[in-house]
Amino acid sequence: MPDGNGDLQGFGPASADTQDGVALRILATTDLHMKLLPHDYLSGNPCDRGSLAQAASLIERHRRSAPNVLLVDNGDFLQGTPLGEQAVLNTRHDHPAITAMNLMGYDAAAIGNHDFAFGIDLLQSVARQARFPLLAANLQVRGKPDFLKYVILNRRLRSDRGKPIDLRIGVIGFLPPQTTAWDSDLGRRMACDDILLTARRLVPEIRAQGADLVIALAHSGISHRPWTPGAENVAVELALVDGIDAIVAGHTHEVFPGSGMASAPGIDAIAGTLEGKPAVMPGFGGSHLGVIDLWLERGPWQEWRVAGALARCEVVTSLDVPVAPAIVKAVAPTHRKTVSRLNTPIARSGRRISSHFALAGVDPVSALVNMAQRWHVRKSLRGTTFEGVPVLSAAAxxxxxxxxxxLHYTDVGPGRLSQANLADIYPFPNRICALALSGAELRAWLERSASLFNRIVPGQADQMLADPRFPAYQFDVIQGLCWQVDLSQPAAFRMDGTATGASRIRNALWRGRPLADDDLFVLATNSYRLASHGLFSTLVASRQCVLPPGPRTPEVIRNYLRRRRRIDIDAAPSWLFVPMPGTTVILQTSPAGLSLLPDIAGDSGLRIEDAGRTEDGFAQVRLHL
Known part of the structure; x- marks a missing residue:
């Protein structure tokens, strides 16, 4: 199969003796992000990239073909599309995701970091609606009951000979320890422990309580890096914990087993094993269904043991899998309200607003966000000691x-701007805030952003511009400054925020003069940048927050647009690459962005041209440095 098909030797009955064996099929979803229907709320059109409603039909097929099925989810199901925002506005009714999952008969689900996007109170309310347990083994809630750490499911299964077999299945859930660091509001209300240390403590407890089998739902990625305390992606190390039999990974939106992930020591991306144990990571947004087939036999002490396993991910598309009518019907009321709300007009734009060439310096999306953030912060600082201090703004x-x-690019055409366009421009419920920073600290902020780029060798052709491991949402552009990026130098920071001692930022200017280290500014940003973990954490730690997290940033942008009524965003870049004669780099973008190339060249002066396509559908453009 193109997405990987695990194969462990010994699956099925090893011999025709008198002992009964049991085949158990584990079906898993992860990172649904409120993709309940095959509908693109940003474009208003149907889409064919998977959904929970389609996965439900595929799950029913499996239930008809396999005698023993367990259905689990691995977290991040409450946030991600405008449907999730609409669900929060209708708290008098059950959450549509939970309603759908109840209908589908989920047995258990882990909680992911994005499930806290609308607050812990909403999540706890949603948990009460679920007819299946929501699990978070490494989470402690202050002042309120914790979520369940694990559950032992008593299931009567059928053996290969058709006999009833009672099995006790332990299921334990984990979420990234950084969850509280990424949101300072959460950090005051709960704490997250290390995943691996929690597993080593609790899995023996689950076994001692009589579990015949233990499944780990780890909202954590698959990494070849060695474990360190508090590590984010530890699915491989989790497989080494004695007593865990199978793993569902997630969080990083990858497909495992599959051709898109490389094998490494302890990681078999073809067989679908981590340290020899079966594992799946079924993509995101309902794109895939993870399937783990376990063959269980009695051991010498009559204990159940895994004698064989198969792991695979099955693609979910509208062409192959129809939607389940019951799920469509359950979600329909919230869907209709979402579509109606998204059609609400806000303002008008005189130009196309897209992110296709953000990494080349042409980024009207971040420019609009920065315009709104600066407007809000300036207004909020009136009458304070920081009134009159220059306000800059950072956005990515x-x-x-x-x-x-x-297809994952913002692209809003000229003309009417609707609520759907706003969701395209700013899809996350972050809150606006502002910090007091010096010129030296602003330069360090830019150095962190510029670490997204690969080091480029002068004089060589067609080198890849961006490091694919570095997410674009870390690439902040500061409105109010001008600067250059020297790609011939190494990145100044690693993704975890540790410094390398290098420097790339050159000729940083404010109002046409060199940026001085002791200049004082107010920087408008968002609450995610206040995280105590990650790329910007050491820079924001202990810095004065002159405007604590307030309204959600999408609300600020909406209010700004309504006040302006019409916008015309200047597409000229505020930053450039230091010239490197005879050197070209390749930038990946959407094929939809190629029509912008003449405008990009005219507005920015960049020499840029079409350079073909990649196997996975990206357009490649050649940028002459």
């Missing part, structure tokens, strides 16, 4: 390709 493109594929 959220939808700029990467792992989410060539």
């Amino acid at each position: 493109p959220f939808r700029a390709g990467g792992r989410s594929g060539p």
Whole structure:
């Protein structure tokens, strides 16, 4: 199969003796991000990239073909599309995701970091609606009951000979320890422990309580890097914990097993194993269904043991899998309200607003966000000691390709701007805030952003511009400054925020003069940048927050647009690459962005040209440095 088909030797009965064996099929979804229907709320059109409603039909097929099925989800199901925002506005009714999952008969689900996007109170309310347990083993809630850490499901299964077999199945869930660091509001209300240390403590407890089998739902990625305390992506190390039999991974939106992930020590991307144990990571947004087939036999002490396994991910598309009518019907009321709300007009734009060439310096999306943030912060600082201090603003493109594929770009045409366009421009419920920073600290901010680029060798042709491991949402552009990026130098920071000692930022200017280290500014940004973990964490730590997290940024942008009524965004870049004669780089973008090439060249002076396509559908453009 193109997405990987695991194969462990010994699956099925090993011999025709008198002992009964049991075949158990584990079906898994992960990172649904409120993709309940095959509908693109940003364009208003149907889409064929998967959904929960289609996965439900595929799941029913499996239930008809396999005698023993367990259905689990691995978190991040409450946030991600405008449907999730609409669900929050209708708290008098059950959440549509939970309603759908109840109908589908989920047995258990882990909680992911994005499930806290609308607050812990909403999540706890949603958990009460679920007819299946929501699990978070490494989470402690302050002042309120914790979520369940694990559950032991008592299931009567059928053996290969048709006999009833009672099995006790332990299911434990984990979420990234950084969840509380990424949102300072959450950090005051709960704490997250290390995944691996929690597993080593609790899995023996689950076994001691009589579990015959333990499945780990790890909202955590698959990484070849060695474990360190508090690590984010530890699915491989989790497989080494004695007592865990199978793993469902997630969080990083990858497909495992599959051709898109490389094998490494302990990681078999073809067989679908981590340290020899079966594992799946079924993409995101209902794109795939993870399937783990386990063959269980009695051991020498009559204990159940895994004698064989198969792991695979099955593609979910509208061409192959129809929607389940019951799920469509359950979600329909919230869907209709979402579509109606998204059609609400806000303002008008005189130009196309897209993120196709954000990494080349042409980024009207971030420019609009920065305009709105500066407007709000200036207004909010009136009458304070910081009134009159120059206000700058930092923003990054959220939808700029990467792992989410060539369709994952913001692209809003000229004319009417609707609520749907706003969701395209700013899809996350971050809150606006502002910091007091010096010129030296602003330069360090830019150095972190510029670490997204690969080091480029002068004089060589067609080198890849961006490091694919570095997400575009970390690429902040500061409105109010001008600067250059020297790609011949190494990145100044690694993705975890540790410094390398290098420097790339050159000729940083404010109002036409060199940026001085002791200049004082107010920087408008968002609450995610206040995280105590990650690329910007050491820079924002202990810095004065002159405007604590307030309204959600999409609300600020909407209010700004309504006040302006019409906008014309200047597409001229505020930053450029230091010239490197005889050198070209390749930037990946969406094929839809190629029509912009003449305008990009005219507005920015960049020499840029079409350079073909990649196998996974990206357009490649050649940028002459």
